[in-house]
Amino acid sequence: MKKYMVLGAAFCVAFAFTGCKSQESAYKKVWEKAQAQEEQNRNQAPAQETAPVVTPLVEKSADQTTVTNVDNATVRTEDVTVVSGPGLKAYSVVVGSFSLKTNAEGMQNTLKQGGYDAQIAYNSSINMYRVVASTYADKASAVQSRDAIRGSQYNPKSDAWLLFKK
Structure with a gap:
């Protein structure tokens, strides 16, 4: 009886391994078909590309001051x-967000060396430390400060944003 059970188990294992065929050839066929279609599209595309149209630069004198619309400024x-x-x-200019407090402290120290009264605020709902460069009671002053900080050496990516504290 044991011989038949072992023989039956071996037969089942052999059948299971022979029934599973690799799908690699199917993927290869699809990839080759896609490559052929791509090549065909390249051959059908026009051979001559036109140069992009460039609008000439017109210089204007800087005799006007640009005023940012404070009412439309995005605030989080x-x-x-x-x-x-x-x-x-009420309104703060955030220049960095970090998940590690040590990184936030490093940016705070850099801002303090640059003359900013930098602070660190913690948002517990998303576990992030916000580095605040400056804080104001009114939105207009915060917008002006944000615009001044954007593109500076302390915020080269221009990603400073306004925070309204609940």
Whole structure:
């Protein structure tokens, strides 16, 4: 009886392994078909490309001051607590967000060396430390500060944004 059970189990294992065929050849066929279609599309495309049209640069004198529309400035509302600093007013300019407090402290020190009264605020709902370069009671002052910080050496990616503290 044991011989028949072992023989039956061996037969089942052999059948299971022979029943599974590799799908690699199917993937290869699809890839080759896609390559052929791509090649055909390249051959049908026009051989001559036109040069892009470039609008000439017109220089204008800088005798006018650009005024940012304060009412349309995007503001994020978050519930944050101050970790390092004297405290936040209603509107703050955030120049960095970090998941590690040490990274936020490094940026805070850099900003302080640059003359900013930088602070660190913590958003517990998303576990992020926000580095605040400056904080203001009114939105207009915060927008002006954000625009001044954007593109500076302290915010080269121009990603400073406004935070409204709940």
